[in-house]
Amino acid sequence: EVQLVESGGGLVQPGGSLRLSCAASGFSFSTYWMSWVRQAPGKGLEWVANIKGDGSQMNYADSVKGRFTISRDNTKNSLYLEMNSLRAEDTAMYFCAKTPRDSRYSHFDYWGQGNLVTVSS
Amino acid sequence: DFVMTQSPDSLAVSLGERATINCKSSQSVLYDSNNKNYLAWYQQKPGQPPKLLFYWASTRESGVPDRFSGSGSGTDFTLTISGLQAEDVAVYYCQEYYSTALTFGGGTKLEIK
Numbered sequence: 292e293v294q295l296v297e298s299g300g301g302l303v304q305p306g307g308s309l310r311l312s313c314a315a316s317g318f319s320f321s322t323y324w325m326s327w328v329r330q331a332p333g334k335g336l337e338w339v340a341n342i343k344g345d346g347s348q349m350n351y352a353d354s355v356k357g358r359f360t361i362s363r364d365n366t367k368n369s370l371y372l373e374m375n376s377l378r379a380e381d382t383a384m385y386f387c388a389k390t391p392r393d394s395r396y397s398h399f400d401y402w403g404q405g406n407l408v409t410v411s412s
Numbered sequence: 413d414f415v416m417t418q419s420p421d422s423l424a425v426s427l428g429e430r431a432t433i434n435c436k437s438s439q440s441v442l443y444d445s446n447n448k449n450y451l452a453w454y455q456q457k458p459g460q461p462p463k464l465l466f467y468w469a470s471t472r473e474s475g476v477p478d479r480f481s482g483s484g485s486g487t488d489f490t491l492t493i494s495g496l497q498a499e500d501v502a503v504y505y506c507q508e509y510y511s512t513a514l515t516f517g518g519g520t521k522l523e524i525k
Contacts, residue, residue, distance in 0.1 A: 326514070336454075336462065336505055338514040350512055386461055396509050398452035400473070402461035 293317040295387045295403035302409045307377050311406055313370040313387030321345065321365040324390040324397060327372045329383035330405075339385070340372065341395055350395060355381075377410045384408075414438055414508050418517035424525040431493040433520045435506035440486045441469075443510065450510035453482055453491050456519075457502045465491070465504075498524060 299311040311327070326341040340351045340361040349361050360373040370387055384405040390397035415438040425431040441450045449469035454462035464473045466482035469489055481492045493500055501524060506517040 335519045336456075336507075336516040338516070341514075352513070391467075395512065396450060398464060398467045398507060398509050399454075399462075400464050400467075402463075405461055 293389065293401045295389060295401060297385065297387050297403045297406035300385065300406035300408045302411065303377055304412050305378060305410055307410070308373070308375045309377065309408060311372040311374070311385055311387075311408070313403055315368045315370065315387075315389070318389070320363075320368040322393065324393065324395055325363060325370045326388045326390065326399065327361060327370075328386045328388050328399070328402075329381075330386070331380075331383045334383075337383075341390075342370070343395070344393060348395070374408070377408075379410050382408060382410045414511045414513055414515040416506055416508055416515050416517035418504075418506060418520050420520060421518070422521040422523065424523045425493075425496050426525045427496055427498065429496055429525075431496050431500070431522055433491040433504050433522070435484075435489040435491070435517050437487045437489075437508055437510075439510075441508045441510040442486050449485055449489070450508055451484070451489050452507045452509065454505045454507065455500075455502045456505065462505060493522075496522075496524070 294316045296314045327339040342349045342361045358376045362371045386405045387403040388399035389401040391400040417436045419434045451469040453466040456462040470482040479494045503519045503521050
């Protein structure tokens, strides 16, 4: 059974930093592109970043480029999102999501339960 | 940039009736080389993550009831729920994966009338 479990969220002040983690199990983690998708309270879904299975390619939404860094450790079956220079508009539930294809051009077949990040003073 | 526009924003349908949700993309999501539409549909219930319903616009994900159907091509797509059940109350999102932006529609909230 595929499982994605996020951790690391919480309350942080504007300008601060936070690191999210996603522990994956139940599938060959290193095979698939993985993404972070976020959802502001009461709002829709926004793709944030993705990373190739071997970690060699990363892509970012314009809204986070230069501030967020996606990475993965295939020895630990884990995905990460390092978030710096956080702003109030980054407040959201952050979901870890798996793609079913070895391609950045993909939908998401499994999602974690999400981890809440709140940026406020 | 891709813009995915869903309509209506919200919808109230009686139990057993049909619900129709539309999704329009600002550019075609049909990839000519493989004749596939790079369009997915998700269902999100309160307090839960999104759940994949359809990919390639009309390929039903395993376990999704056949009262759900996806259709359309190019720029215009439809999610239809035939015979609405109480457990179908949710917000539904379309998503393009033709571009690097992986853009979602704004969502359609489906309620029981």
